[in-house]
Amino acid sequence: MATFSTAVYQNEFLPDQGTDVHAIVTVSCADAGAAGQSGQGEVGEIVVVDTSGSMIGPRIEMAKLAAQTACDAILDGTWFAIVAGTHQAFLAYPRVTSGPGMVRMNPQTRQEAKRAIAAFRADGGTAIGAWLLLTRQLFASVPGLVGRHAIVLTDGEDYNETPTQLDQAIRQCIGQFQADCRGIGVDWKVSQARKIAQALLGSVDIIPDARDLPQVLGTLIRQAMSRGVADAQLRVWTPQDAQILFVRQVSPTVEDLTHRGQALNPLTQGYPTGAWGDETRDYHVAVRLPAKAVGQEQLAARVQLAVGAQILTQGLVKARWSNDPTLTAQISPQVAHYTGQTELAVAIQEGLAARAAGDDRTATRRLGRAVQLAARTGNAEATSKLQRVVDVADAATGTVRLRRDIDKADEMALDTASTKTTRIRA
Amino acid sequence: MTDARPDAARPQTVPSPADPCLKPDPPLPDRRATSGGSGLNAAEAADDIPTAPLAPPPPPDAATAPSQTTADPTVAADTPTVPLNPPPPRNLTAAPGQTSPDDDTSPDDDIPTAPLSPPPPPRRSGRAARPADVPTAPLTDAAASPGVVWRPEPVAALGHPGSATCAQCGAVVDPDGYCTQCGSRAKSPREHYAQAPAAWVAGVCDIGLCHRHNEDALALRASDSPRRAALVVCDGVTTSQDSGQASLAGAEAGAEALWLASPQGLSGIPTSAAAAMAQALRAAVRAADAAVVAATAPDSPNPASATLAAALVADDTIHWANLGDSRVYWLPQTGQPVQLSRDHSLAQLQIDEGVPRDQAEASAGAHTITRWLGRDSAQPAPSLGHHLVEAPGWLLVCTDGLWNYASEPAALAAVLEDLGRRQPATAEPLALAQRLVEWADQQGGHDNVTVALARLDGPPDNS
Numbered sequence: 001m002a003t004f005s006t007a008v009y010q011n012e013f014l015p016d017q018g019t020d021v022h023a024i025v026t027v028s029c030a031d032a033g034a035a036g037q038s039g040q041g042e043v044g045e046i047v048v049v050d051t052s053g054s055m056i057g058p059r060i061e062m063a064k065l066a067a068q069t070a071c072d073a074i075l076d077g078t079w080f081a082i083v084a085g086t087h088q089a090f091l092a093y094p095r096v097t098s099g100p101g102m103v104r105m106n107p108q109t110r111q112e113a114k115r116a117i118a119a120f121r122a123d124g125g126t127a128i129g130a131w132l133l134l135t136r137q138l139f140a141s142v143p144g145l146v147g148r149h150a151i152v153l154t155d156g157e158d159y160n161e162t163p164t165q166l167d168q169a170i171r172q173c174i175g176q177f178q179a180d181c182r183g184i185g186v187d188w189k190v191s192q193a194r195k196i197a198q199a200l201l202g203s204v205d206i207i208p209d210a211r212d213l214p215q216v217l218g219t220l221i222r223q224a225m226s227r228g229v230a231d232a233q234l235r236v237w238t239p240q241d242a243q244i245l246f247v248r249q250v251s252p253t254v255e256d257l258t259h260r261g262q263a264l265n266p267l268t269q270g271y272p273t274g275a276w277g278d279e280t281r282d283y284h285v286a287v288r289l290p291a292k293a294v295g296q297e298q299l300a301a302r303v304q305l306a307v308g309a310q311i312l313t314q315g316l317v318k319a320r321w322s323n324d325p326t327l328t329a330q331i332s333p334q335v336a337h338y339t340g341q342t343e344l345a346v347a348i349q350e351g352l353a354a355r356a357a358g359d360d361r362t363a364t365r366r367l368g369r370a371v372q373l374a375a376r377t378g379n380a381e382a383t384s385k386l387q388r389v390v391d392v393a394d395a396a397t398g399t400v401r402l403r404r405d406i407d408k409a410d411e412m413a414l415d416t417a418s419t420k421t422t423r424i425r426a
Numbered sequence: 427m428t429d430a431r432p433d434a435a436r437p438q439t440v441p442s443p444a445d446p447c448l449k450p451d452p453p454l455p456d457r458r459a460t461s462g463g464s465g466l467n468a469a470e471a472a473d474d475i476p477t478a479p480l481a482p483p484p485p486p487d488a489a490t491a492p493s494q495t496t497a498d499p500t501v502a503a504d505t506p507t508v509p510l511n512p513p514p515p516r517n518l519t520a521a522p523g524q525t526s527p528d529d530d531t532s533p534d535d536d537i538p539t540a541p542l543s544p545p546p547p548p549r550r551s552g553r554a555a556r557p558a559d560v561p562t563a564p565l566t567d568a569a570a571s572p573g574v575v576w577r578p579e580p581v582a583a584l585g586h587p588g589s590a591t592c593a594q595c596g597a598v599v600d601p602d603g604y605c606t607q608c609g610s611r612a613k614s615p616r617e618h619y620a621q622a623p624a625a626w627v628a629g630v631c632d633i634g635l636c637h638r639h640n641e642d643a644l645a646l647r648a649s650d651s652p653r654r655a656a657l658v659v660c661d662g663v664t665t666s667q668d669s670g671q672a673s674l675a676g677a678e679a680g681a682e683a684l685w686l687a688s689p690q691g692l693s694g695i696p697t698s699a700a701a702a703m704a705q706a707l708r709a710a711v712r713a714a715d716a717a718v719v720a721a722t723a724p725d726s727p728n729p730a731s732a733t734l735a736a737a738l739v740a741d742d743t744i745h746w747a748n749l750g751d752s753r754v755y756w757l758p759q760t761g762q763p764v765q766l767s768r769d770h771s772l773a774q775l776q777i778d779e780g781v782p783r784d785q786a787e788a789s790a791g792a793h794t795i796t797r798w799l800g801r802d803s804a805q806p807a808p809s810l811g812h813h814l815v816e817a818p819g820w821l822l823v824c825t826d827g828l829w830n831y832a833s834e835p836a837a838l839a840a841v842l843e844d845l846g847r848r849q850p851a852t853a854e855p856l857a858l859a860q861r862l863v864e865w866a867d868q869q870g871g872h873d874n875v876t877v878a879l880a881r882l883d884g885p886p887d888n889s
Contacts, residue, residue, distance in 0.1 A: 100486070189604075238609075239608050239609030240607055240608050240609075242609070267606075267607070295635050295636055297606070297611045298608070298609045298610050298611055299602075299604035299605075299609035299610075299611065300609065302600075302602070302604075314602065316602060384550070421844070
């Protein structure tokens with residue numbers, strides 16, 4: 001049985017008339033077990049492989065190998081399906097035309113799936129929205145699945161759909177399944193893939209070299225299979241007359257949850273967090289309260305993790321008003337760290353967007369700020385990725401020069417990794 | 427606020443005047459407050475009893491503590507309380523003017539007042555006429571039908587029952603201790619509790635507004651037949667560790683010991699009764715001290731310590747004891763309100779030297795106490811005394827969280843009267859104790875507040 005625990009990091013002291021409370025709430029899960037094995041219910045896994053014409057050559061071969069590796073990693077008993085995507089979506093396995101569009105994994109279905117994958121041919125266009133809608137339909141065809149996870153593999157932009165079509169498809173899939181998106185090469189669009197991954201509670205990354213595909217997919221499947229808690233909800237209770245300024249996941253990646261909240265009752269918002277393995281996630285919660293008299297104390301938020309109706313852990317965010325500046329002036333190191341990391345993500349994305357738009361001045365300024373923040377918050381990965389895009393003159397002041405010889409893959413890697421955060425150094 | 431002992435370094439904060447919980451410390455007017463740290467007993471002895479000729483000769487067993495000389499049981503046993511008794515003992519005749527044998531307020535076991543203190547109030551009529559050796563009605567009832575003794579439920583150190591109601595908005599309090607609606611912090615059972623062992627005895631112990639922990643404690647016992655009560659309050663010293671637990675243990679152990687050790691239905695002469703009660707009070711102090719020590723972590727570098735104020739009501743007499751600056755007051759409906767106990771504090775030392783009370787009690791280190799319960803207390807020797815109740819009124823045992831805002835007995839009596847007037851007919855002890863706590867909060871609630879009250883009717887012919 002999985003166990004959850006919570007730790008709250010904050011400076012609960014507010015100055016006289018102070019209203020805004022910030023806290024980092026760390027939620028940890030232990031003993032999650034394997035997906036579908038916890039007795040909560042069965043889980044499903046769908047692998048979506050781009051088989052469009054651009055995949056022709058070694059890329060499709062590596063994609064086939066990767067999909068077969070994924071089949072090996074899916075645990076026996078797990079419901080699964082393989083989708084092949086072009087300008088249309090095809091159910092590659094199981095080859096059924098009615099009834100459940102998924103089967104349970106066992107040695108026989110694994111072999112059948114691998115044979116079906118081996119028959120993939122690269123041809124046609126790209127309509128990712130259609131792939132997502134078929135995936136949604138397949139999951140829905142198996143009643144009672146508590147965990148639904150998909151991997152979407154693409155090497156190109158969503159040519160054969162309008163942005164509206166893709167957005168509508170994504171919207172229909174929200175809450176239906178989780179999806180990790182991986183882009184092969186440099187001809188796909190990070191913003192598209194990120195939109196899908198963020199909406200569907202997954203990750204996004206670049207696979208510059210197709211030879212890495214089998215290893216990446218194997219890792220993703222193993223990770224999905226290790227998430228024994230199929231679906232958990234972050235709940236934030238705030239008192240009457242309080243306002244949630246924002247709720248943000250800040251580790252392992254920055255994900256703004258503020259507008260994904262669902263009112264569970266007048267005082268409690270529920271935010272989806274998807275499946276959990278043995279892991280730790282940090283949330284930054286900011287609440288605005290009516291100021292109370294100096295000396296008063298009150299609860300600013302109860303931050304809970306719930307599975308189904310059951311609340312498994314709770315962290316208390318508090319507020320105490322004081323006139324002692326030595327108490328109220330301190331900023332929690334955790335809050336400061338993640339505030340910096342969040343700004344880092346924004347600075348990278350804005351800097352890259354400005355560069356793409358030809359606004360080198362803004363790009364230099366924003367990426368310079370990113371270099372400064374990465375150095376200050378000890379984010380070595382961001383620092384290293386930034387150095388492939390800018391020449392750093394002085395990290396402390398954020399003085400940089402845009403490089404003229406930027407590798408497209410490096411730029412995309414910086415973009416996809418922009419939301420990755422480091423945890424605070426002890 | 428019992429915020430320090432002389433040997434404990436006070437944390438220096440920069441107070442902000444607008445914050446009700448940050449009290450600025452006025453400059454130290456008297457160097458003795460700091461020098462008291464080393465030679466505590468010597469200093470106190472010197473200040474407490476400055477004029478040697480007035481002090482009675484110390485008995486052999488109290489030689490190390492000159493200030494405690496009259497705390498000896500043998501002295502207590504001989505202390506006269508009524509004029510009908512045999513001649514007063516020598517040691518009191520040797521100190522004329524300090525204690526009048528028929529003086530209602532004369533402490534019988536302790537050096538009562540320093541020479542600079544005003545003379546005791548004149549004795550009031552009626553007292554001496556009462557036959558001391560005739561037991562009153564409740565005492566005769568005692569043997570036949572012992573009263574039902576009320577025992578308090580143990581106070582949980584932490585946690586909420588989960589069904590409590592928010593004091594701010596009336597919604598349910600979550601087991602996490604905060605209101606489910608407005609988020610207000612609810613007080614835990616340790617932070618606020620009340621006891622009402624009889625209709626005429628009750629008390630409230632409360633964290634106040636500014637402290638993080640409630641280090642005050644309260645323990646009460648009472649029976650209606652015979653009409654007896656034991657009231658004990660303790661105030662844990664904030665700068666020592668485990669003081670909240672220790673004060674709770676001390677108060678509880680003290681009340682229990684006092685209740686069990688005090689003689690019931692004693693039909694002897696009042697002097698021997700007083701002596702027996704003094705013995706019981708000393709036993710209670712010893713028990714409280716042992717409990718405080720037991721509640722202290724063995725390796726604590728700063729062992730828990732606490733004050734104690736105790737009152738035992740029996741046979742229309744208040745027998746009291748105190749250590750530190752928690753107090754016992756008698757506030758009669760008519761007549762002179764009096765503070766029965768006498769603080770062991772630097773403020774009291776200043777008062778003894780002639781510094782006006784309000785000035786002394788507002789000075790830096792005023793709340794530094796010179797006697798306390800606890801492992802590092804050299805000698806937890808209480809001051810003791812008794813007082814015969816002649817008219818209806820309130821016995822009040824309290825911590826400094828209350829008397830900080832009304833120290834003079836007359837001022838405290840006025841507050842009590844004012845609060846009682848708002849609900850005159852039902853001056854019920856529990857409600858009144860709660861109102862006194864709320865009143866202290868309204869004055870700032872800087873410290874933990876503990877109020878124990880017993881409504882006494884006085885002898886039947888007077889009630």
